[in-house]
Amino acid sequence: MSPKRYTLALLALFLLMFMVVPATNWVVDPFWYFRNIEVRGFNLVKPSLHSYERLVKSALMSKLHPEAVILGSSFAEVGLPVTHAGFTSGGRLKSFNLSLPRAEGPEIYCYAQFSLAQPGLKRLVLGGFNMEAASCTRYPNLGEVDYVKLLLSKNAFGAALETLRQQDSKDFFTADGMWSFRRYSESFRNDGDIMDNFAEGLIPHLCQSPQRNRELDYGRIDRSKAPEGESTAGLRQIIRLALRKNIQLILIDFPKHVLSYEQDRECGRMEAYWSRLWRIASIVEEEAGSDSRQVELWNFYGYRDLNAERIRAGIAMPGRLWQDAGHFNVEVGEVAFDAIFGSDRTFGRKVTTRDFDRLLAEGENERRAFLIKNSWVARELDEARQIAYRQTRGRSVQPSRPAP
């Protein structure tokens, strides 16, 4: 082969590559950005999107201009129903779930600032937020999309091929930003698998000396006025921005599974939980007024069937309400949204400082009554915790065993 033919062949190969790869990525659209061609069995299931959500989600906000947005961590992405009739005002509001897996306070704060700055936004449901402000220099390109990455990267091309291959995948994203997470994963076949999954979720919440039936220490619940300054500046800024732009802001304290509440209680963390809730409620009232309909805080603490699904219930993962102690499925989110945007208050309460004591008392009574009837809670918590201990064995920060 002559050097000329070799060189021209190489150049032709690259020319071909620069045509085929972007065209494939554009047509298959593995990250659901372009949305020009959507064919069932060809590209409607997007199995690779979850690794690249941060590449496209904020850009989709800018492109789609939704009017009702959900923002938070994976809890919100998996469980809060973006098409709920109340949330979308009977389908009149174009909605989008901007939540991101593993998003933490600072990132959510920056995404909230970005969302509130978008034209046309009328409603924002925000969960997993911090009260502190954060520097958003780590997220300089929110709302922009990197076309080179979308069209020319090998990751995008790999994702496109994966999309073509896995159209029968049961794990799914929806075009409006929701994710099924582990609901349809093949790895969770029986109660044992689900127990392991719960146990893994408990690991970060293990403590040195858990104490069974620890009573709530009301004296340790801090009800002092929320201070001005850095420790609350983030939340205040978000509320002020929402008020200024006349956007309805719903702050959500995510529902948790009763095992998670019990673990926190045995580790003595419920006082801090209620103190934080009080502080947020007082900030909302300071900034928006005590009876504001525009900015509300909602809490879903409770011991009810909806968040007390047994692990050893013999139900397959797809039919469950909870994937683990934090990830609730959309059925739970539906009821939560019924409370917020409708009139069905079976699950969830709006939190105000005025009603705070009543909220606490009702919650405690509900818990006591529930636990008397449901002894499985202690058993399953012990079992999950034992597995969690086993999973952490050998680590230097090994939690101690619970007191008998």
Next chain:
Amino acid sequence: MLFNSYPFILFFLPVTLLGFFLLARRTHGLVAAWLAAASIFFYGWWNPVYVILLLASIGLNYIFGIKLMRLRAAGRDRYAGRFLALAVAANLLLLCYYKYSAFFVTNVGLVTGTPLDFAAIALPLGISFFTFTQIAFLVDARRGEAREYNLIHYCLFVTYFPHLIAGPILHHGEMMPQFRNDSIYRVNWGNLAVGLTLFLIGLYKKTVLADGISEFVGPTFDASAAGSGPTLLDAWGAALAYTFQIYFDFSGYSDMAIGLSRMFGIVLPVNFDSPYKATSIVDFWRRWHITLSRFLRDYVYFSLGGNRKGTARRYLSLFLTMLLGGFWHGAGWTFICWGTLHAVYLVLNHGWRSLCRAVRFEPNNLPGWTVFARLITFAAVVVAWVFFRAANVDAALAMLKGMAGMNGQLSSECLLTYGSAFGNWLIERGARFPESSCFNGDAIQFIWILVSLVVCWAFPNTQEVLATHRPGLVSPGYRDIVPGRSALNWMWNPTLGWLAVIGGLGVFAMLSISEFSEFIYFAF
């Protein structure tokens, strides 16, 4: 502009090549100007303001050079010597201002106990490289080894885009005759094929190998800088990953530079020659960043007396040369430590050789000596890289403590990942391990390191693969690169098989570009 960017590959390179060969049909003088202008545009893409600095440096050094040549022609050697000192000082002053002033001010503040406020100055891209290139030109002009009266050619020599940002550091004498050679102005498909192949191999080294392994470097080094001590396996994992990252990164860049230049018919000097195959530190420095070690040898070591003034003076010169080499890489104590460590290695290596000669001992005759020597050299180089990469000396020491096993040998995740039964057996007997990731939690890092080792130790290097086409200039005193030198005799030729291999590597490399990353040596 980066070589590994789409604007460069899709626009700058084709336009510059096309302009070069189209203009060459009319006039060669215009071609040099075109290439110089393109190179300045290439430099200005990063920050147009610093083009002024680059042009001022070129203009002044051109005037200095002409003056030196005239002084030498007039036989005024003593005056020429003083003038040279002044010219070199002016260059070093510029370099010091941009690169070292913050370091000096900070350290003076620390010594005097009064922290001094000093706004950091952005380091102009490639300043170390174009300053050293021009210092070499001035010294050559003083020695009568450089004669250049054409400003455009001189400007092109300094700014020539393949080498401008991160080398190779060029000798005036090896470039100017090539610029004057008429044959480079004709389209040569052989040069284009060799150049494109070199460029694509370099691009693959950078975007796939260097950037791929880089993800295993940061977490452990960052954790060390934050005060946590890595375990033995984590520390070695990160240090080895960085060892390969910097090699693939910089040798990849050099391959690209040599390949790009070859497309224009200009052959650049070889900069890397399988450095991790070295069997001694002396050997290592004949294989790693050859044009820098050549510069340091010719213009620093020899100027300090070299090996002509006795053993003690020789070692002192060697020590100072390496110390300066370390400091050239960056204004920080870590780079000084790195240079010092290599200086100590070199002194020990030379001492060992002298001792062997004195007692007439030939270690190379011992069975397995070469393997042992390669391993110990490699380990010494890896240890030194820790200083090169660490954020500060404390972080480097924390890493070294980890590598010495002083923070525990294995993390719990390692045991659970790689030796569950053994790990459990130990844990049941009371063993406790620090909380840390193991090779970042999976086996991928281990595989990356293993593959990199195989590539660096078993494979021929790029120059060897293309040896029949003489892709790079071999500097005097360095090992020649001839066909068949490597055990694996892979000889590139424009064949269908090589087209498939290089095409595959090229496609993979180009699709990996979108993860933007700079070359490590851009910082120096």
